[in-house]
Amino acid sequence: xxxxxxxxxxxxxxxxxxxxxxxxxxxxxxxxxxxxxxxxxxxxxxxxxxxxxxxxxxxxxxxxxxxxxxxxxxxxxxxxxxxxxxxxxxxxxxxxxxxxxxxxxxxxxxxxxxxxxxxxxxxxxxxxxxxxxxxxxxxxxxxxxxxxxxxxxxxxxxxxxxxxxxxxxxxxxxxxxxxxxxxxxxxxxxxxxxxxxxxxxxxxxxxxxxxxxxxxxxxxxxxxxxxx
Numbered sequence: 001x002x003x004x005x006x007x008x009x010x011x012x013x014x015x016x017x018x019x020x021x022x023x024x025x026x027x028x029x030x031x032x033x034x035x036x037x038x039x040x041x042x043x044x045x046x047x048x049x050x051x052x053x054x055x056x057x058x059x060x061x062x063x064x065x066x067x068x069x070x071x072x073x074x075x076x077x078x079x080x081x082x083x084x085x086x087x088x089x090x091x092x093x094x095x096x097x098x099x100x101x102x103x104x105x106x107x108x109x110x111x112x113x114x115x116x117x118x119x120x121x122x123x124x125x126x127x128x129x130x131x132x133x134x135x136x137x138x139x140x141x142x143x144x145x146x147x148x149x150x151x152x153x154x155x156x157x158x159x160x161x162x163x164x165x166x167x168x169x170x171x172x173x174x175x176x177x178x179x180x181x182x183x184x185x186x187x188x189x190x191x192x193x194x195x196x197x198x199x200x201x202x203x204x205x206x207x208x209x210x211x212x213x214x215x216x217x218x219x220x221x222x223x224x225x226x227x228x
Contacts, residue, residue, distance in 0.1 A: 003050040011054055017204050018051045020059035020094070025068045026076045033067055045083050048094070052087040057095050057205060060138070064127065065101040065119030073127075077134040084137045095206055096163060097135055099127050100144035121152045125159050132160030140206060145183065145191075154195040164188060 001009075007018075024031060026041040039047075051058050060080045064073055080097065087093035101119035119127075131141050142163040143156035153164055167183050183191070189199040189211075201209045 003047050004053070007047075007050050007056065008054055011056060016056065017095075018048075018056050018058040020048070020061045020096075020098070023061045023076070023080075024063045025072055026079050027068065027072045030066075030068050030072060041079070045079055048083050049086060052083070052091050052093045055091055057092045059096045059098060060094050062097070062099040062131075063102055064099060065117055065123070074134070077131065081135055081137060084135070094138045096140035096142050097131055097138050098142040098144060098165070099124075099131055100147045103147055121148060121155075124148050124152060125155050128156045129160045145188075150183070150191050154191055157192070157195045157197055164192060 007015075022035075022038055023044055024035050024038070026044060028040050031038060031041060048058050048060070062073070062076050062080075064076075080094065084093050101124055102117050128141060128143060135141070140163050141161045142165050143153040143161040145153035145164055148156075153161075157164070167185055167188055192199040199211075201211045203209055
């Protein structure tokens with residue numbers, strides 16, 4: 001089945017959005033070295049185009065700070081911007097762009113000395129700012145507090161990001177690779193206030209929601225809540 005046919009079947013069954021994970025760096029030289037077995041860069045982009053054609057909203061990510069060049073980072077942003085510019089009239093396309101640094105603890109890439117985390121806080125903040133400049137047709141830029149921590153994420157809100165992301169009930173990927181940061185529902189709201197902004201709960205489609213009363217206890221009781 002084609003990408004289009006599969007997505008149409010999923011859409012008919014109730015799917016209304018598609019996460020943008022797996023983009024890594026949209027360059028096949030890099031992908032062969034860090035994510036062998038995943039689809040190629042062009043296929044990832046084609047899947048997003050197919051999703052946009054049938055009205056699915058998506059997001060896009062970039063996992064950087066390993067073996068890619070600065071030019072390859074910029075080409076990644078250009079490719080994302082181009083796909084967004086090709087979405088049908090009236091389609092939302094990419095709702096958000098989320099860059100995050102490579103986490104390397106315990107990874108085979110680090111053991112084989114193929115790649116290691118080389119991204120500083122300053123570099124991450126600059127990437128957020130560049131993303132805002134390079135992607136004027138994508139409304140939301142998300143700071144990955146999970147991988148860079150509260151203070152860096154707070155600065156990102158002044159550097160182009162308008163989204164802090166979500167609390168995590170059970171996140172096992174980047175935490176297994178060394179991401180030590182944690183947030184509660186109350187904590188993430190206070191961090192946004194401390195940065196000088198007003199927190200706003202939203203759903204996956206970036207529609208605003210009222211914050212439930214006693215939200216922290218509800219999260220603990222239900223172990224499920226979407227802030228992003």
